[in-house]
Amino acid sequence: MALSGRHCDAVYHSRPLFFRRAGLMTMLNPQLKQPLYLQLAEQLSDDIQTGVYPVGQKVPSVRRMSELRGVSVSTVSQAYARLEDLGWLSARPQSGYYVCSNRRPECRHEQLPLSSPEEQPTEVTKSALITNMLAQLNHPSLINFGAAIPDSSFLPLRQLQRHIQQVSRYQTRQALEYQFAPGYEGLRQQLAVRMSNAGIHCHSDDIIITNGCAEAITLCLRAATQPGDLIAVESPCYYGFLQLASTVGLKVIEIPTDPETGMSLEALQLALSQWPIKLIALTSRFSNPSGALMPTRRQEKLVELANRFDVGIVEDDIYGEISFAETSAAGRKQAQEDGSFSVAKAFDRDGRVMYCSSFSKTLSAGLRVGWCVPGRWYQQVIDEQTFTTFSSSSLSQRVVHSYLQNSHYDRHLRQLRRQVTDNLPQFVDAVERYFPEGTRINVPKGGYTIWVALPEQANAERLYYLARERSISLVPGSLFTNSDQFDHCVRLNIAHPWSDQTHQALKTLGALAQQLADGDP
C-alpha cells in the first residue's frame, strides 16, 4: 500500500500536463454550465489522479456508482463512456470498467541519441556470448525482466486449452499426420486476412507457416544470401539477427538507428552506396530492444531504397500487434502516421520484402507457430523447409486456426495491449525514481520492452550478474550489437503484472546500477 501511495504521488505530479492536452481542462472551469455526466466524469478523473481509484483496479459498477453519487444510471454510463474516450477507463467484457493509464510517460531525462556503431562490416564475434547469456536467461528467476515475452497470466491459456481439446477431439487424424510446407491452408487463409490490418495484401499461397518467427527469419536469410554476404542491421538490433548471421556465415554492418524512428535511412543509403550489402534485416514496428517505430513514410522510403540498390529486406514484425496507441481514438489517428499500423512489406511491389512474424509473443511460444511471406524467394524457402523441418506441428497449426476462427484473438490483443500500456508508466516512473542520475530511457510506442541507458561508467553485464544473484533477470545491451556502444544499456521486459515485488525489484536494480555508476565494485 505504501507503494500505491507513492506511485499515486508521482502520477499526480506528472498528470497536469497530460490533462490539459487531453482537453479536459475546459471541464474544470466552474464558470461553465456542464451536463451532469461531464461533471461526474471530471470528479472521477480527479479521483483517478489522486489515487482513489488506482491504475489497474476496477471502478464501481454503473449501478453502484449511481447509488454512491446519487445520479441516474444513464448519467454514470455517459460519464464512464466519456472517461473511456479520454483513456482513463477501459471496459472489459463481462467484467466492468477498469482504471487505466493512456498517458505516454514523459521522461525527466534526455532522450537517447542516434546510435553510432562501427562504420565497417564485421564478422559477428559475440555469438558465444549470446548463447551463454541466453542459456542463463532461460533459467527461472523470481523477477523476469529478461526474455521479451509476456507473463503467462497475460495469455489466454484457458481458451487455448479449450481449442486444444476441440482439435484433438474433432480433427484427431489431421492434427497427428504430416502437414507439409507451406502449412495448413485454413491457417494461411486467416493470416492473409489478418495481415491486411498492416497494409499487406497477399494470398494464402504467398504464406509459409514456420516453427516460430525464428525459423521464418532463418529460412529467409538462407534463401536470399550466400555465406560471406553482407547484411545491414539496426543498431541496436535483435540479437537473433547477429547470432543467425554468424550461423549462416554472413557479415553484418550496423546502421545508426534512432531509438524513436528506427534505422537512419540517410546512414543506410550511404552504407548501400559504399558496401556490397545484400539484404537489410530489421524490425520496423517496435524494434527489439529499442522499441523504435519507423514512421509510415520512412517505411515507404526504406522500400524505395531497397529497390534502388536492388537488395532484399527481412522484416521481423513479431511485436507488430502490440501497439500502445490503440487505447484512444486520438492516439489511433496519430499512430497511423507513426507507423503503428503499417509495415515496410505494405510498400513492396516486387517481392523483395520478406515479412516474418509469429504467435509466440501474443498467444503461445510453446506452440511454435510463425509464418513468413518471402516474396520472390518463396520457392527457395519452401525447398529449404521441406527437408529441414517439413513444417510446424500439425496439432499446433490447427489449434491456432481453431482459436482464430472464434474471433477471440482481437479481444485478447486489446486486453494484452491494455495490460502492457498500463504497466509502461509504472516502469518508467520506477526507473526514473530509482536509477542513477544520468540514466536515459527510451519510452516505446509498442512492444514489451524498455531500453535503458545507464550512466556510461555502469557496466550492464556486471549489473546482469549482480541482479541474477538477487533472482532478477535482464538483458545487457552488449548482446544487441557487435561493438561496445551499448555496454551501459539494459533491456527490461515490462510485460508482467505490476506488483510490490516488481516495484522492489526495480528499486534493487536501481541501487545496483547506482553502485556501478559510483565505481563501486
Added chain:
Amino acid sequence: MALSGRHCDAVYHSRPLFFRRAGLMTMLNPQLKQPLYLQLAEQLSDDIQTGVYPVGQKVPSVRRMSELRGVSVSTVSQAYARLEDLGWLSARPQSGYYVCSNRRPECRHEQLPLSSPEEQPTEVTKSALITNMLAQLNHPSLINFGAAIPDSSFLPLRQLQRHIQQVSRYQTRQALEYQFAPGYEGLRQQLAVRMSNAGIHCHSDDIIITNGCAEAITLCLRAATQPGDLIAVESPCYYGFLQLASTVGLKVIEIPTDPETGMSLEALQLALSQWPIKLIALTSRFSNPSGALMPTRRQEKLVELANRFDVGIVEDDIYGEISFAETSAAGRKQAQEDGSFSVAKAFDRDGRVMYCSSFSKTLSAGLRVGWCVPGRWYQQVIDEQTFTTFSSSSLSQRVVHSYLQNSHYDRHLRQLRRQVTDNLPQFVDAVERYFPEGTRINVPKGGYTIWVALPEQANAERLYYLARERSISLVPGSLFTNSDQFDHCVRLNIAHPWSDQTHQALKTLGALAQQLADGDP
C-alpha cells in the same frame, strides 16, 4: 472374396517349404502319438494354410473353439500358444488371436545385386526433381504406395488424443510456453532409457529434441561439415540426404551398397582412402529405400573405419523400431546377429556418431518430435537450433512424454510390427505374380517399404506418372541416387491395411510396368 481365394492358393503353394523349416513336419506324421493340443494345433495350421482362416483375420475365441472341436479350454489354449510360438497366430490384448504370416517371403526372382554408383564425388543435381516429385507425392491419392509412413489406421490415434487432452488439462502453461533447446527433460530421460534397447548408453543430457528426424539430420550435417565438404552416402540412399546435401552445399559420393547388408565397407574404405570425405550419412537399420540391414559386426567395423579415417557418421535410425524379426523367439535370436537390435552408435567410443531418430514413423508425423545424440558436436547443434527453431513444440513434446509414460508404446510397436509383417508376403506375392518377368525385389527385414527393380527398359518415372493417373502413388528410384542406376526401380510402401483395393492397385501397377517393359509408350 475372389481375392481371398486366389491369395490362399498362393499361400498354400508357397507354404510347404516354410512348414518343414518351422519344425511342424513331425506333427504331420500320423504314426506319432501326439498330445491332443498338438493335434489341434496341426489341424488349425492346416486350416490356416488352406485359407479357412485367412491371414489378418481373428480365429474363434478359446471358449468357442473348445465348443467347436469338442476339446477342453485348456487344450485350445495350449494349441493357440503353440501356434503363436510357431508364428501362425498372434495375440492382441483385449481382442483375441489373429492369423498371421511370419514367413520371410521367398522370391522366385534373383536378388538385387550390389549397386554400382558413379565412382566420383558429385554435386547433387536432382534436388529440383526431388522437390517437385515430393510436392506431387503429398497430394492425396487413392492408394498411397508413395510416402514411407504407416496408414493412420496403424497408429494409436485414440490414445494420443487422450494424452493431448490430459496434457492440455494438467500441464496447460508448460505446454504453451517456450521449451528451449535441448528440449523437455522428462522426454529426454525416457529417450535415454529407450535407446538402450539398441545398445546406446547415453545420458538425457546428451540428447537434443528436434522437429522430427529431418531437423535432427540437418542440424548434425550443418554442425559437422562446411559448405563444399564431401560426404559419403549409401546407394540408393534416402533422398533427404541428397536434398540436404544440396541445401547445405555439400558434395556427395555414393558408396556401392548391398540391398541385404547395406553399405559396402570395402568400397567405403577405398573411397575414404581416395577422397577427402568428411562424414558418412547412412541408415544402418532398414535403410530407405532398399530395406538393407547392416549386420552387427559390420556396424562395429563401420565405426572402426570412421575412427581410422577420423570422419563423422550421421546415423538415421528412423525405422529402427520396425523390425520384422521380433514375431518369434527363433527369429529374435537371428536378428541379434543381423543387426536388427543394434546400431553403429552403440559402438561409438569417442562421440563421432551422430544418432538421429523420431516418432514420426511410429506414432505421429504431425507432432514433429524427433531427437539426436550428436556426440562431440553437441554444442554446435544446440547453438544452431537455439536460433533457428528453439526446439520442437512444447505441447508435442509433452504429449509424447505423457504417452510414453504409460508403456503404451511398446505394445503399440508390437502390434504395428505385426501389421506390417502380415502385409509383407502379400505385397511380395502380388509383385511376383503381376509384375513383368525379370522384376527383382528386395525383401527387407524391417521398415515400411519394398524396393523393386523392374526390367531395365521400364522407366520408373514414367510408371510414376501413369500410376498417378490411376490415383496410385509410388516413389521412382531416380530420387534415391544422383546417377541413373535406379531409373528402373520403385519404392513401394507396404504399411497400409491389405485389401481388395491394394491388391487391385498392385495388379494395375504390374500391368503398367509390363507395358513399359514391352516398350509400349
